[in-house]
Amino acid sequence: MxxxxxxxxxxxxxxxxxxxxxxxxxxxxxxxxxxxxxxxxxxxxxxxxxxxxxxIPIPEVDETKCNACGKCREVCAYHAIAVIPPADGEKGKVLIFPHLCHGCGACSLLCPQKAIKEVNKExxxxxxxxxxxxxxxxxxxxxxxxxxxxxxxxxxxxxxxxxxxxxxxxxxxxxxxxxxxxxxxxxxxxxxxxxxxxxxxxxxxxxxxxxxxxxxxxxxxxxxxxxxxxxxxxxxxxxxxxxxxxxxxxxxxxxxxxxxxxxxxxxxxxxxxxxxxxxxxxx
Amino acid sequence: MIIDADSKIIAEKGDTMKICITSQGKTLDDQVDPRFGRCQYFIFVETDTLAFEAVENPSAQFSGGAGIQSGQLMAGQGVKAVLTGNVGPNAFQTLTAGGIKIYTGISGKVRDAVDKFKGGALKPTENPNVGSKFGMPGKDK
Structure with missing residues (x-):
C-alpha cells in the first residue's frame, strides 16, 4: 500500500x-x-x-544537419526552443533553453533532418x-x-x-x-x-x-x-x-x-x- | 537616416526598418506595455511611413517560455529593434541571437516611443534588465 x-x-x-x-x-x-x-x-x-x-534527456543540435526548418520549436510543448530564421546571409540557428525542457523527446523524434540527438543532463x-x-x-x-x-x-x-x-x-x-x-x-x-x-x-x-x-x-x-x-x-x-x-x-x-x-x-x-x-x- | 544615441547609423536615408513596440492596445496612441514576453500587443511599425500592424501576443498566457517565443516572433517578422519596458534573460538571448537591438525602459505612448527612436534619443541595452517570470500575472512590478 x-x-x-x-x-x-x-x-x-x-x-x-x-x-x-x-x-x-x-x-x-x-x-x-x-x-x-x-x-x-x-x-x-x-x-x-x-x-x-x-x-533528463535534453536535445543537442547538429548544426551541420540542421536547416532551421522550425519543426522542433513547433512541437515543443514547453516553449523551450527558438529557431532564428536565416537572414542577411547568416545561417539560421536553433536555441535550446535546457531549464524549460521536460525531456519529452518530441524534438529529436520529429526532426525531419535527424539533426537532434538527446544528451543526458544531470x-x-x-x-x-x-x-x-x-x-x-x-x-x-x-x-x-x-x-x-x-x-x-x-x-x-x-x-x-x-x-x-x-x-x-x-x-x-x-x-x-x-x-x-x-x-x-x-x-x-x-x-x-x-x-x-x-x-x-x-x-x-x-x-x-x-x-x-x-x-x-x-x-x-x-x-x-x-x-x-x-x-x-x-x-x-x-x-x-x-x-x-x-x-x-x-x-x-x-x-x-x-x-x-x-x-x-x-x-x-x-x-x-x-x-x-x-x-x-x-x- | 536614423542615428542612435551612440551616433551609430542604424538606418540609411530613404531606408526603412521594421521595429516592434510592446503595447497595451492596438494603436499608436496606446501605452507601451512594460512587459516584453507577456505584453498584450506587439505593434510592428515601418519607421519611414509609420505604417503599422498590431498583433495580439500569442504567448502572453504561457506558464513558461513566453520571452523565448515572443523573441522568436520578432526574428520571424524580420524586426530590427524592439522597444519595451523590460526584457528578461531568455528573451534577451533569443533577440540577441536574432541580431535584434533591444531598447528597455520605454514608457508612454507608442507613437512617442517611435519618435524618440527615430530621433536617436535611445540607447540599446546590453543586458536583460529583469529576471525570469517578471511579467507573470500577480507579480508586483
Missing part, C-alpha cells in the same frame, strides 16, 4: 506526519519526494548507502539507505534546476512493493505534487485550522478528486484558528483522521530534529489508529 502525505499549504506538518507515521509502523519504506527541499532525513538520520545521479541525486528498520529514499534537485517531476519519478522507481510505502510530497498543487501523489492508494492531507490552511486544503482536495485518490485530513495545531476546516470537512464528507494540538513540547522536539513519537511515545498509538482507519477504508 502506498500512502502519500500532501498539503496545499506549506509548513503544515507533512514531514512530521510522514516521519512519525513511518516510525509507528513496521515494514516501512519512506520516500521523501519533496526534492526541492527534502527534510525527512533530518528526523530519520538514515545511513545513505547509495547515491545515483539523476538525468538534474540531481537519488539517495537511498536505512534508518533502523525503515528503508529510506529521497531525491535532491540540484540548485538552479527547476524540473522536479522527472527526479520525483526516479525516486519512485525505487518503490518496494513488499513494504508499506509512505511518500512525503512537496507542498502546493502543481506538477511536482501530482508526480508525487499519483501512484498512491491513499493521500493524507495535512492542514491547519486557519483561513490559509482551509483555502489551500480546498485546492488540494480538488486535485485529489481529479486524480481519483481517496483521502482524509490531519488537522495540525488543531487548537488554534477557527472551526472552518472542521465545517468544510463535515459538509463535504471528508474524514478527519487525526488532530495534533499546538503543543510546546512537540515544537521543542521538532526544533531539535527529534521525531515526536520518540519524545512523546503515546502518539505512536494515534498514528497506528490513523493507519488502521486508512487501511479499513480501503478494504
Amino acid at each position: 502506498i500512502i502519500s502525505v500532501a498539503s496545499g499549504k506549506g509548513g503544515t506538518g507533512k514531514t512530521t506526519i510522514a516521519v512519525n507515521l513511518a516510525l509507528s509502523l513496521s515494514n516501512i519504506q519512506l520516500l521523501d519526494c519533496d526534492v526541492e527541499e527534502p527534510n525527512a532525513h533530518i528526523f530519520l538520520k538514515p545511513k545513505i548507502k547509495e547515491k545515483i545521479p539523476a538525468f 538534474i540531481g541525486l537519488v539517495e537511498s539507505g536505512d534508518s533502523g528498520d525503515i528503508k529510506f529514499v529521497h531525491g535532491r534537485l540540484n540548485v538552479g534546476e527547476i524540473m522536479a517531476p522527472p527526479l520525483i519519478r526516479q525516486v519512485q522507481e525505487r518503490i518496494d512493493p513488499s513494504r508499506t510505502v509512505i511518500i512525503d510530497a512537496p507542498p502546493g498543487t502543481s506538477c511536482p505534487v501530482i508526480a508525487a501523489v499519483k501512484k498512491s492508494d491513499y493521500c493524507i492531507l495535512v492542514t491547519e485550522p486557519t483561513p490559509f490552511g482551509l483555502n489551500d486544503l480546498i485546492l488540494a482536495v480538488e486535485v485529489l478528486k481529479k486524480l481519483n485518490i481517496p483521502f482524509g485530513v490531519v488537522v495540525n495545531r488543531s487548537d488554534i484558528g477557527d472551526d472552518k476546516v472542521d465545517n468544510y470537512c463535515r459538509d463535504n464528507g471528508i474524514p478527519i483522521l487525526m488532530r495534533i494540538p499546538f503543543d510546546r513540547e512537540i515544537a521543542l522536539l521538532y526544533s531539535r530534529g527529534i521525531p515526536m513519537v520518540q519524545g512523546k511515545p503515546e502518539y505512536k498509538e494515534k498514528f497506528r489508529a490513523m493507519f488502521n482507519i486508512i487501511r479499513k477504508g480501503r478494504s
Whole structure:
C-alpha cells in the first residue's frame, strides 16, 4: 500500500506526519519526494548507502544537419526552443533553453533532418539507505534546476512493493505534487485550522478528486484558528483522521530534529489508529 | 537616416526598418506595455511611413517560455529593434541571437516611443534588465 502525505499549504506538518507515521509502523519504506527541499532525513538520520545521479534527456543540435526548418520549436510543448530564421546571409540557428525542457523527446523524434540527438543532463541525486528498520529514499534537485517531476519519478522507481510505502510530497498543487501523489492508494492531507490552511486544503482536495485518490485530513495545531476546516470537512464528507494540538513540547522536539513519537511515545498509538482507519477504508 | 544615441547609423536615408513596440492596445496612441514576453500587443511599425500592424501576443498566457517565443516572433517578422519596458534573460538571448537591438525602459505612448527612436534619443541595452517570470500575472512590478 502506498500512502502519500500532501498539503496545499506549506509548513503544515507533512514531514512530521510522514516521519512519525513511518516510525509507528513496521515494514516501512519512506520516500521523501519533496526534492526541492527534502527534510525527512533530518528526523530519520538514515545511513545513505547509495547515491545515483539523476538525468533528463535534453536535445543537442547538429548544426551541420540542421536547416532551421522550425519543426522542433513547433512541437515543443514547453516553449523551450527558438529557431532564428536565416537572414542577411547568416545561417539560421536553433536555441535550446535546457531549464524549460521536460525531456519529452518530441524534438529529436520529429526532426525531419535527424539533426537532434538527446544528451543526458544531470538534474540531481537519488539517495537511498536505512534508518533502523525503515528503508529510506529521497531525491535532491540540484540548485538552479527547476524540473522536479522527472527526479520525483526516479525516486519512485525505487518503490518496494513488499513494504508499506509512505511518500512525503512537496507542498502546493502543481506538477511536482501530482508526480508525487499519483501512484498512491491513499493521500493524507495535512492542514491547519486557519483561513490559509482551509483555502489551500480546498485546492488540494480538488486535485485529489481529479486524480481519483481517496483521502482524509490531519488537522495540525488543531487548537488554534477557527472551526472552518472542521465545517468544510463535515459538509463535504471528508474524514478527519487525526488532530495534533499546538503543543510546546512537540515544537521543542521538532526544533531539535527529534521525531515526536520518540519524545512523546503515546502518539505512536494515534498514528497506528490513523493507519488502521486508512487501511479499513480501503478494504 | 536614423542615428542612435551612440551616433551609430542604424538606418540609411530613404531606408526603412521594421521595429516592434510592446503595447497595451492596438494603436499608436496606446501605452507601451512594460512587459516584453507577456505584453498584450506587439505593434510592428515601418519607421519611414509609420505604417503599422498590431498583433495580439500569442504567448502572453504561457506558464513558461513566453520571452523565448515572443523573441522568436520578432526574428520571424524580420524586426530590427524592439522597444519595451523590460526584457528578461531568455528573451534577451533569443533577440540577441536574432541580431535584434533591444531598447528597455520605454514608457508612454507608442507613437512617442517611435519618435524618440527615430530621433536617436535611445540607447540599446546590453543586458536583460529583469529576471525570469517578471511579467507573470500577480507579480508586483
